Amino acid sequence: MSAPQINISDVASLARLTLTPEETAKFSAQLTQILGHMETLSQIATGAVPEVTPPAQPALRQDIPAPSLSIEAALSNAPAQANDLILVPRILE
Amino acid sequence: MSLAYETIATLRRRLLSKEIHPRDILKDLFTQIDAREKTLHAYTYLHRESALVAAEKADLSLPLGGIPIALKDNLNALGDPCTCASKILEGYKAPYDATAVSLLRQAGSILLGRTNMDEFAMGSSTENSALGLTRNPWDPTRIPGGSSGGSAAAVAGRIALAALGSDTGGSIRQPAALCGCVGLKPTYGRISRYGLVAFASSLDQIGPLTRTVEDSALLLSVLAGHDPRDNTTDLRPPEKFLTQKNGSVQGLRVGLPKEYFLPGMDSETESAIRSAADWFRKNGATLVDVSLPHTPTAIAVYYILATAEASANLARFDGVRYGRRATDARDVLDLYHRTRSEGFGAEVKRRIILGTFVLSQGYADAYYCQAQKVRALLRQDFEKAFTQCDLLLTPTSPEPAFPLGERTQDPLKMYLADVFTISTNLGGNGAISLPCGFTKSNLPIGLQLIGPRFGEETILRAAHDFEQAHDFFQRLPPS
Numbered sequence: 001m002s003a004p005q006i007n008i009s010d011v012a013s014l015a016r017l018t019l020t021p022e023e024t025a026k027f028s029a030q031l032t033q034i035l036g037h038m039e040t041l042s043q044i045a046t047g048a049v050p051e052v053t054p055p056a057q058p059a060l061r062q063d064i065p066a067p068s069l070s071i072e073a074a075l076s077n078a079p080a081q082a083n084d085l086i087l088v089p090r091i092l093e
Numbered sequence: 094m095s096l097a098y099e100t101i102a103t104l105r106r107r108l109l110s111k112e113i114h115p116r117d118i119l120k121d122l123f124t125q126i127d128a129r130e131k132t133l134h135a136y137t138y139l140h141r142e143s144a145l146v147a148a149e150k151a152d153l154s155l156p157l158g159g160i161p162i163a164l165k166d167n168l169n170a171l172g173d174p175c176t177c178a179s180k181i182l183e184g185y186k187a188p189y190d191a192t193a194v195s196l197l198r199q200a201g202s203i204l205l206g207r208t209n210m211d212e213f214a215m216g217s218s219t220e221n222s223a224l225g226l227t228r229n230p231w232d233p234t235r236i237p238g239g240s241s242g243g244s245a246a247a248v249a250g251r252i253a254l255a256a257l258g259s260d261t262g263g264s265i266r267q268p269a270a271l272c273g274c275v276g277l278k279p280t281y282g283r284i285s286r287y288g289l290v291a292f293a294s295s296l297d298q299i300g301p302l303t304r305t306v307e308d309s310a311l312l313l314s315v316l317a318g319h320d321p322r323d324n325t326t327d328l329r330p331p332e333k334f335l336t337q338k339n340g341s342v343q344g345l346r347v348g349l350p351k352e353y354f355l356p357g358m359d360s361e362t363e364s365a366i367r368s369a370a371d372w373f374r375k376n377g378a379t380l381v382d383v384s385l386p387h388t389p390t391a392i393a394v395y396y397i398l399a400t401a402e403a404s405a406n407l408a409r410f411d412g413v414r415y416g417r418r419a420t421d422a423r424d425v426l427d428l429y430h431r432t433r434s435e436g437f438g439a440e441v442k443r444r445i446i447l448g449t450f451v452l453s454q455g456y457a458d459a460y461y462c463q464a465q466k467v468r469a470l471l472r473q474d475f476e477k478a479f480t481q482c483d484l485l486l487t488p489t490s491p492e493p494a495f496p497l498g499e500r501t502q503d504p505l506k507m508y509l510a511d512v513f514t515i516s517t518n519l520g521g522n523g524a525i526s527l528p529c530g531f532t533k534s535n536l537p538i539g540l541q542l543i544g545p546r547f548g549e550e551t552i553l554r555a556a557h558d559f560e561q562a563h564d565f566f567q568r569l570p571p572s
Binding site: 006015074 | 184185186189295321324389392393394396397404408412413415418422424425427439442443445446448449450460463466467468472504505508
């Protein structure tokens with residue numbers, strides 16, 4: 001497997017980032033180099049190896065009501081708010 | 094002598110004997126800070142007034158009563174900023190305490206300030222901070238390491254007694270090595286990460302940076318334990334570490350992994366590490382040659398998994414609930430794009446894009462899934478090695494601190510600086526870095542001791558014996 005050509009603008013868009021032309025040029029070159037280094041992994045035989053799974057722990061704690069952040073605290077950093085709700089640009093016309 | 098030069102253990106004894114008061118410690122620390130912080134820029138925020146108020150009320154009966162501690166700027170502490178050294182968290186004030194912060198408060202410690210870091214802990218030099226770079230106390234033209242570079246520079250520069258850091262790929266140990274202090278990355282699951290701003294959740298651990306191994310053990314004893322708010326924390330009951338000291342080296346099997354002694358590595362570093370191994374042998378340890386054959390793949394595995402996890406974790410910074418919000422957005426998608434593009438720095442963008450790519454359709458199997466499988470092989474390497482030895486002894490960093498600006502345009506070269514620390518995160522093991530020598534130009538060299546999972550007691554006892562037999566930890570950077 002050779003390092004793929006990565007369409008930086010498309011991937012950035014998936015990540016909700018808009019890059020400047022300078023960033024696009026710079027990151028394209030850098031990421032191609034980094035992905036080239038990652039090609040070493042394709043040579044490791046992993047046929048029968050299971051992927052790493054989280055350590056065995058009780059996955060769930062007991063569902064017991066407990067105090068949590070007050071509405072005031074939870075909204076204390078909201079850039080815009082009204083009536084105990086966060087204001088965002090409309091998503092439906 | 095200024096109290097800023099003392100260890101926590103010594104200050105606790107002096108506080109308990111009423112020889113000194115907590116305000117005396119703060120006074121001396123702030124005198125040091127006033128003299129050195131302008132050069133070092135280790136802090137992003139200082140609690141000048143609230144620390145003095147807390148000092149008057151300190152409960153000395155508690156394990157860290159009256160002891161000021163600094164926090165890396167990615168740990169939430171109620172009412173304080175938590176910038177992660179990013180423009181995107183400008184103006185944010187934490188609405189709650191991280192569990193680690195809450196445990197420090199319960200143990201009586203005083204919050205001294207918040208330390209600089211690479212933005213969102215992404216970097217190995219603290220040059221990726223949006224709040225300005227931090228300098229190495231031993232040579233201000235050089236990096237302090239990263240990402241917990243502010244914590245390491247503060248402790249080594251005698252402007253903090255101890256600081257918390259976080260370590261995802263070496264971010265506590267590498268700056269500790271480069272600044273000449275003690276940095277402990279505990280086993281994955283040892284300390285709760287609740288309230289730590291997440292970078293790569295399968296790798297992140299909180300840990301202490303201190304002057305001595307004893308202080309490291311004191312802090313670990315306070316911080317370790319299960320937390321229902323982070324269910325990756327282990328269920329074992331709380332432990333006190335390093336209650337027995339000295340004499341731990343006799344009969345210890347110390348493994349030297351051949352993959353950590355590379356041809357072409359810095360000769361002064363190699364010589365210091367070989368001398369340290371020799372010290373262990375002369376004091377009754379058996380040196381064992383071991384192999385961790387998948388080590389050469391670790392950087393690739395790490396930068397796939399860590400960036401993939403980061404791309405998901407950092408999706409929360411969208412301008413909606415907290416932090417920076419772009420103005421005049423046309424619609425909600427425009428709000429996300431503009432907020433994130435304006436708020437994140439270059440390295441964070443680079444890693445989010447890389448992480449998004451390795452998870453994207455058509456590439457996830459070749460990159461993300463393959464990296465998870467190779468991670469399993471890296472873990473097996475550690476498990477096998479620990480059937481042959483009790484500890485692994487390696488360099489922490491392949492070289493001492495490099496000059497500021499040397500690698501900022503070459504991210505791959507910067508990533509390669511993590512070669513000796515990232516495997517430990519991938520394996521989930523605990524490891525410590527402590528000073529083991531100095532170069533001819535007076536730069537610190539760090540020794541790494543890696544243990545089996547939950548082997549901190551063995552790590553700390555061996556590290557303490559080595560430290561106390563040498564004077565490296567007592568040397569002071571030029572003032």
